Amino acid sequence: EVQLVQSGAEVKKPGATVKISCQVSGYTFSDQYMYWVRQAPGKGFEWMGLVDPEDGEALYAEKFQGRVIITADTSTDTVYMELSSLRSADTAVYYCVTAVITFLDYWGQGTLVTVSS
Amino acid sequence: DIVMTQTPLSSPVTLGQPASISCRSSQSLVHSDGNTYLSWLQQRPGQPPRLLIYKISNRFSGVPDRFSGSGAGTDFTLKISRVEAEDVGVYYCMQTTRFYTFGQGTKLEIK
Numbered sequence A: 001e002v003q004l005v006q007s008g009a010e011v012k013k014p015g016a017t018v019k020i021s022c023q024v025s026g027y028t029f030s031d032q033y034m035y036w037v038r039q040a041p042g043k044g045f046e047w048m049g050l051v052d053p054e055d056g057e058a059l060y061a062e063k064f065q066g067r068v069i070i071t072a073d074t075s076t077d078t079v080y081m082e083l084s085s086l087r088s089a090d091t092a093v094y095y096c097v098t099a100v101i102t103f104l105d106y107w108g109q110g111t112l113v114t115v116s117s
Numbered sequence B: 001d002i003v004m005t006q007t008p009l010s011s012p013v014t015l016g017q018p019a020s021i022s023c024r025s026s027q028s029l030v031h032s033d034g035n036t037y038l039s040w041l042q043q044r045p046g047q048p049p050r051l052l053i054y055k056i057s058n059r060f061s062g063v064p065d066r067f068s069g070s071g072a073g074t075d076f077t078l079k080i081s082r083v084e085a086e087d088v089g090v091y092y093c094m095q096t097t098r099f100y101t102f103g104q105g106t107k108l109e110i111k
Helices: none
Strands: A003-006 A010-012 A018-025 A034-039 A045-051 A058-060 A068-073 A078-083 A092-098 A111-115 B004-007 B010-013 B019-025 B038-043 B050-054 B067-072 B075-080 B089-095 B106-110
Touching: A003 A092, A010 A018, A018 A092, A018 A111, A034 A068, A034 A078, A045 A068, A045 A078, A058 A068, A078 A092, B004 B089, B010 B019, B019 B038, B019 B089, B019 B106, B038 B067, B050 B067, B075 B089
Parallel strands: A010 A111, B010 B106
Antiparallel strands: A003 A018, A018 A078, A034 A045, A034 A092, A045 A058, A068 A078, A092 A111, B004 B019, B019 B075, B038 B050, B038 B089, B067 B075, B089 B106
16 A cells, blocks of 8 residues: 655744655655645645655756755655745645656645744 | 636535536647646545546546546546535646646535
8 A cells, every 4th residue: 555654744933944754655665756745725736846766856846946855765765855945925735745656646644834933 | 837727616516416527728738648647636624635537537546436537638527426425525637747737626515
């Protein structure tokens, strides 16, 4: 069974950096891209970026370029998403997502990040 | 970016009756490999999204056959043949042909 287990909720101050983890199981981690998608309260979904765990190469959405870093650790089957220079608009639930059968098929449970002074 | 537009935004349905949600993309979703990467997600209250349908009409693992998808090019439809109580939630279309963008969601509720 494919499972994606994310780290717990975070509360950060404006200007800070948050780093969220997502540990996967049930398939070969290095075989599939890992994605990060966020959902702000009452808003839709935004794709932030992806990483190829096999070689660590990442691709970021233009909106998040320069503020996000996505990395993968094949020794622990874990992907990380680090978002810097946080502002209130970054308050959202962040999801890691994989692509075992097709794009964006299995989703983690989500991690709420609250940015507040 | 490809913009995905769903209608309606809200759909009150009677249990046992059919429901239909439309999704239109601002550009054709036909990929250079010949596939059309249009998917549908279901998000129940308080839950992460769950993939229902991929490549227009393929049901994902474990998805009941009352869910079906159709369409081509820029116009797509999700149909539920007979709505059950567990189908309450928000439904999103999603394109993964050119990067990844999502519709704004359609809330399915029981009358």
